[in-house]
Amino acid sequence: MSKRTALVTGGTGGIGTAICRELFTEGFTVVAGYNSGGNHDKARAWQEDQRAAGYEFDIAYGDVSDSESSRQCIDGVVETHGNVHCLVNNAGITRDSTFRKMTLEQWDQVLNANLRSVFNMTRLVIDGMLEERWGRVINISSVNGQKGQFGQANYAAAKAGMHGFTKSLAQEVASKGVTVNTISPGYIMTAMVAAIGDEILEKIASTIPVGRLGNPDEVAHSVAFLASDRAAFVTGSNLAINGGQHMF
Ligand code: CAA
Ligand code: NAP
Secondary structure (H helix, E strand, O other): OOOOEEEEOOOOOHHHHHHHHHHHHOOOEEEEEEOHHHOHHHHHHHHHHHHHOOOOOEEEEOOOOOHHHHHHHHHHHHHHHOOOOEEEEOOOOOOOEOHHHOOHHHHHHHHHHHHHHHHHHHHHHHHHHHHHOOEEEEEEOOHHHHHOOOOEHHHHHHHHHHHHHHHHHHHHHHHHOEEEEEEEEOOEOOHHHHOOOHHHHHHHHOOOOOOOOEOHHHHHHHHHHHHOHHHOOOOOOEEEEOOOOOOO
């Protein structure tokens, strides 16, 4: 079988890098999507670092919150690698604020980067997956989409929306060899979590039964499973990886 292609949005970020590495190890041709405000040198430097560590990745620029930019990104990937077999919708941002202080801009930015992006990117690869009669869409949501979080009305709404998307699309494409799943990580030590104030983060960490934050590899392993042939019967699911912080 020829190599399958995986595209990981936000692939150069904390969790994204771990996902790219894991999918590469599993035999995928891996393309890491990046935005970085158009700082291509930063992404190339990341690519070089990964190469030095033994990982060969292509990189693809695009703003996943923008449909035209998403289209250009996917066109480039398909031109170079053919159909995308596995899409990991991992790009995301936070703009935390209590609801009464939240601006429309903070709402729109978070909804667009975390949820509209899922529509933008998935819409552009789903026909290729159906043609191939094999595909994997893996949406990186959050524990806070499941339980809500003080200061995250925008983020929790977007992340909860991702799983509604997962469950609907999963039903539409299940008979054609395409699975659609959500992973909902808890607090994982990346730049996104490092931005929380120390005192608040300590309080949050104290609510995690496992007694620590997660690490990106602990999310990436599950992405690799869902992307594998072994997970062909898993679709529409939401896998919680949160150290026991939220059980349901
Ligand atoms: N529950 C209840 N009350 C709380 C609270 C909480 N969790 N946190 C703060 N408060 C209270 C304060 O005690 C204070 O009360 P008083 O007015 O009575 O003194 C009041 O709320 C402060 O309100 P403000 O609107 O002034 O809040 P702020 O501007 O100081 O801070 C915030 C708001 C920036 C949202 C801050 O609470 C915060 O950073 N919270 C963490 C949010 C969070 O978990 N983000 C996760 C980011 S990482 C991520 O998202 C990845 C992932 O998926 C897990
Ligand atoms: P991160 O290191 O900040 O990575 C976020 C990535 O998203 C970055 O690579 C960023 O790309 C990309 N991105 C943001 N906006 C984008 C846009 N408009 N277009 C294209 N790419 C964009 O944070 P992370 O922790 O790895 O987060 C990865 C995903 O996991 C996010 O969806 C996040 O919500 C989710 N998550 C994280 C945690 C956690 O605790 N860390 C928990 C649950 C869920 P550039 O830097 O190139 O702009």
